[in-house]
Amino acid sequence: MALEEDEEDHHQQQKPNGIEASQSSPESALTLLTEIVIEILSRLPVDSLLRCRSVCKSWCSLISDPYFVKSHLSLSTRNIPYGQHRLIFSTRRKMNLKACHLYDAMYDKSVNAFKLYNPLKRPLDPVWLVGSCNGLLCVVIEEDTVFIWNPSTRKSNRLPYYEHNVRPLSVNYGFGYEESTDDYKVVEICCVFKDRFRYKTFVRVYSLRNGSWKSIGSFPHGMPFDYFGKFSNGALHWAASKDFGLSYSWTIISLDLLKETYGEVLQPVYDVGDKDLTLGSLREWLCVLCNYREVRVDLWVMKVYGVRDSWTKLVSIPYLTDPEGDRFSVPLCVSNDGKFLLEFGSKLIVYDSKNGSFSEIRNFDECVQASTFVESLVSPMPPAGLGDRF
Numbered sequence: 001m002a003l004e005e006d007e008e009d010h011h012q013q014q015k016p017n018g019i020e021a022s023q024s025s026p027e028s029a030l031t032l033l034t035e036i037v038i039e040i041l042s043r044l045p046v047d048s049l050l051r052c053r054s055v056c057k058s059w060c061s062l063i064s065d066p067y068f069v070k071s072h073l074s075l076s077t078r079n080i081p082y083g084q085h086r087l088i089f090s091t092r093r094k095m096n097l098k099a100c101h102l103y104d105a106m107y108d109k110s111v112n113a114f115k116l117y118n119p120l121k122r123p124l125d126p127v128w129l130v131g132s133c134n135g136l137l138c139v140v141i142e143e144d145t146v147f148i149w150n151p152s153t154r155k156s157n158r159l160p161y162y163e164h165n166v167r168p169l170s171v172n173y174g175f176g177y178e179e180s181t182d183d184y185k186v187v188e189i190c191c192v193f194k195d196r197f198r199y200k201t202f203v204r205v206y207s208l209r210n211g212s213w214k215s216i217g218s219f220p221h222g223m224p225f226d227y228f229g230k231f232s233n234g235a236l237h238w239a240a241s242k243d244f245g246l247s248y249s250w251t252i253i254s255l256d257l258l259k260e261t262y263g264e265v266l267q268p269v270y271d272v273g274d275k276d277l278t279l280g281s282l283r284e285w286l287c288v289l290c291n292y293r294e295v296r297v298d299l300w301v302m303k304v305y306g307v308r309d310s311w312t313k314l315v316s317i318p319y320l321t322d323p324e325g326d327r328f329s330v331p332l333c334v335s336n337d338g339k340f341l342l343e344f345g346s347k348l349i350v351y352d353s354k355n356g357s358f359s360e361i362r363n364f365d366e367c368v369q370a371s372t373f374v375e376s377l378v379s380p381m382p383p384a385g386l387g388d389r390f
Contacts, residue, residue, distance in 0.1 A: 096116075175228075185207055203217060274293050300312065
């Protein structure tokens, strides 16, 4: 008899608090119902959530709440089958922007791509993808019109225009997220000639939280090779060199987005041979693609940021046919089962590292540039009351 009483007490202790509360308090039952609604809504895709805002005022308020936005983003990012992840690419035909499900690109032989809304609404203007963070993309149109854009919600923020006093030789950009201040930043590196043999760089940073640009001096190591900085671990990175001869030195320069200070990232020890290097980011890793002149490419990833000994050769991908000048890009995605999605010239290729096979994605327009993003509700606008709206 005592044993039965102990088991009954044990079962009562094991009941979830919400169930016990729902039997004793209508207010607690309402709280439990709200928590269940939040759990369900936070797992829906963005297009469904946009429709759900019209259900009632409380749902509209919930879906717009910053805590819910972050919770939804966290669940979408951790979605292992890439259910909320998209591949975005620009095409040669009318410079369109298109997107498709990343899962389809990784695992199907063909994809159904859909045309995306162009924030400037001028479809013939060249659109360049600077980078993506938490569902936001930074795009540059005609080299000087900069947008922070959420393609899932179709909201965009055209950044204040800055007119250069002289025509720049080149303009490089970067886009990243500073977690401790919850701020998205765009970096512009402008290079101009001083005279026949010298040039000077000017660096400006746009803070989405402040809604404004500010100057932070010059780029410390010559001129960047990369048009677009690679974001990883709270910093933007460019490959750069002060020398432009046949024996130039290839250096990785970092810009910490919190401190807005520069540093240098030590590189892995590459194999001997004639090679080209390309800087990139993959998952949470900074990476370097080492191209051995139409023989193979090695992908190096920095497993622990800032620790040189943590550089690891993740995969070697062979060139199986004469590439005719085409080369592999830094992978756009790597799956848990060893599949790598890459650009090869204007094609998209999936390499399966387990069996060494290649597959080309069909029904795909000629690709100029590609990137990935996760669907989110994150707003591209400065906080209320700050910054300019366009």
